[in-house]
Amino acid sequence: MEVSRNWRLQSQRYRMEGLRCEQCGTVVFPARAHCPQCAGESFAAQALRGLGEVYSFTHVHDAPAGFESAAPFFLALVRLDEGPLVTAQLTDVEREAVHIGMPVGRASCVKTASVAC
Numbered sequence: 749m750e751v752s753r754n755w756r757l758q759s760q761r762y763r764m765e766g767l768r769c770e771q772c773g774t775v776v777f778p779a780r781a782h783c784p785q786c787a788g789e790s791f792a793a794q795a796l797r798g799l800g801e802v803y804s805f806t807h808v809h810d811a812p813a814g815f816e817s818a819a820p821f822f823l824a825l826v827r828l829d830e831g832p833l834v835t836a837q838l839t840d841v842e843r844e845a846v847h848i849g850m851p852v853g854r855a856s857c858v859k860t861a862s863v864a865c
């Protein structure tokens with residue numbers, strides 16, 4: 749990713765900053781020009797806590813180029829408490845513990861999974 753694009757996405761990616769539609773309250777992440785629910789174009793910044801639950805997951809054994817050293821790992825779709833669905837690597841979790849509906853907490857790394865941003 750080029751430096752300028754990385755700079756523009758810094759708040760969004762590193763601080764998990766989403767947008768809340770000012771017409772209907774839908775929270776979107778990543779940012780987009782139009783609300784997926786009402787097509788509204790007016791948004792306010794919405795901090796995302798990173799808490800949610802596993803919507804779906806896979807256990808990756810054959811990792812793509814550049815991620816070989818991390819394999820095997822869990823890749824999950826996480827439904828955040830604020831509503832958006834994000835892709836995240838699950839860390840600090842035992843293989844047998846991962847299941848759909850499993851709570852995911854960004855700040856708790858020992859007993860539950862955390863979202864790697």
Ligand SMILES: [Zn+2]
Nearest residue numbers: 769772783786
């Ligand atoms: Zn809306």
